[in-house]
Amino acid sequence: EYNYFVVKENDKYGEIDANGNKIIETNYDNVVIYGAGKIGQGLYELLLERNIKVSCFSETKNTGNKKIKDILIKPIDEINRNSLILIAISKKRSSELINYANELEFKYILDVSLYA
Numbered sequence: 001e002y003n004y005f006v007v008k009e010n011d012k013y014g015e016i017d018a019n020g021n022k023i024i025e026t027n028y029d030n031v032v033i034y035g036a037g038k039i040g041q042g043l044y045e046l047l048l049e050r051n052i053k054v055s056c057f058s059e060t061k062n063t064g065n066k067k068i069k070d071i072l073i074k075p076i077d078e079i080n081r082n083s084l085i086l087i088a089i090s091k092k093r094s095s096e097l098i099n100y101a102n103e104l105e106f107k108y109i110l111d112v113s114l115y116a
Contacts, residue, residue, distance in 0.1 A: 006031060006052045006084075015084070015110060028108045030055035030083040034097055036063070036073050040088035043112055044069065055083065060100060077104055087111040 033040045036057040056072045063073040087097050091113040101109045
């Protein structure tokens, strides 16, 4: 069970914790799951249950237009920088994805392993 929730206000998304406190202001355009493995797919199912639209999955390298459950997997460097990037990978490896997302100057990055 995750201890955070995606919220939508005025066609923008944000994050709140289980107590309703804002983690990330409602400023971003899209929800992107960075990590297309088991953790990312599990997160997708959770978001789907909560009627939260995921724009795409993303990986560091080009995946050649592959899809998971009809959702495209895109290279992270092709993603809109105003998207919420949900880091969906093991705690051991999450820092490398966070660092790369920061290098690419994404504004909204959330490591979901911190809330698992």
